[in-house]
Amino acid sequence: MKPRRILILEDEESSASLYAGVLRQAGFEVVVCESFPDARACLKGGVPDGLLTDVRVGEYNGLQLVYLFRELSPHGTVVVATGHDDRTIRNEAERLGATFIVKPVDVHSLPRYFA
């Protein structure tokens, strides 16, 4: 069976490689993007099964990627992981059907979201 593919948008390299490592170990195929334009290009190249994104990604908001992803995949898994528990952003993420988690992320629980 083809492994499920996860797209990660995270501009902090250490977090990105930590998430990617754990998810790869759990059998997922992972694509890591460190900027919004890269992630948008990746999304256009093929719709992943799941999305893991930060909120504050340079001049962009990771939720923009969630909106784009939702147009292509209304039911795909989305996890929004951020260091800032902003109620407005949390509500908006949850309205989009995303799981909102605040850093530090318990990385070992990550694969369960995408299972």
Added chain:
Amino acid sequence: MTDLRIDGYNQRFPAQGIASSRPVQMDELPRLIGTSEAIRGIEEEIECASRSNAKVLITGESGVGKEVVARLIHQRSVRGRAPLVTINCAGVPDTLLESELFGHVRGSFTDAHRDKKGWLEQAHAGTIFMDEIGEMSLRMQALVLRFLENGEIQRVGSDHTQSVVDVRVIAATNRNLLARVAEKSFREDLYYRLNVIHVPIPPLRERREDIGGLFSHFVHSYCRKHRVPEPAISEEVLAHLITYDWPGNVRELKNAVERIVVRSRGTITPADLPKEIFGSRVASAAAVVQSPSIGLADALYDRMTVNGESFWSAVYEPFMSHDLTRADLRGVISRGLEQTRGSYKLLVQLFNLQPEDYKRLLSFLRKYECQLPFQKFRSVPDRLDSVSDKP
């Protein structure tokens, strides 16, 4: 008075910027003009934004068409039949902005004779377009941040929440907001709350392939407006237009086209182009502005009258950030009044302001003792010819 406009659904689409000249059918909304990759990307963002309710931040230099993009998002969204309220946050004192935005109750200040609905309540079920959001004070930012959390409106002078409104917020700025975040003059949390969908619009000089299409569009629409036949345009003219850097972006192009169309005698040759465009192959407008041989007042004056920049961005902003002195401000006002023979009403038009900015401009000039007596300009020889050409 602050700058406020409320549009109904059927309002004609403005000719400014990058909107199409095709007639608007019920099933066909205006599209952006241009073939560049940037324009295609912006179209995609507009589509995505109009299908959602997400807050949008539009960024780009003065004159790139930020308001046009905001209007397209509103018109194409499910809110298209509800009001679009447009406000300009620049130069509005805090207390006034707060009471205009949130409303006030009777007796909350000297002139508050009755309860008044704010812009946010007026925009209920529709969209509010907050232009020049980067100019908002930290205090106002805190109030907007709180509003974004739950949509609650508390009028000035009231001790309770008046109502909860459903308003979509589209903000725009020509500033680098992240730089303002870094210098702590713009709240980071507000930046990310407003910036859920980010639509950056690149300057015209970075998408020169759009210049020809925009030029033809404006020629067509101004010929129709002024009822003149469409002139022939030489290849050489197009080459000049494409080489020029357009520091005032689409607005500058639009203003230049109107002047060219009004003065045209059948064929447009390079000699008909404004001097800064004609000479663009040897000196860019920026170089002209920096040239020490031209006075600062003249340079600022040209930025407004030639490049189409507004007084708020060309003069007000640098003045408020202490890059211009009162003498500079007086210089540019004097230069303008010379042209309008003392008329402040015409000055508003000349400096690319809305008619409703008249009082705001005068109170700003009075505050900094830069309101010059109009009488002394009445005897200046006739220089009104180019004012009458302005849109």
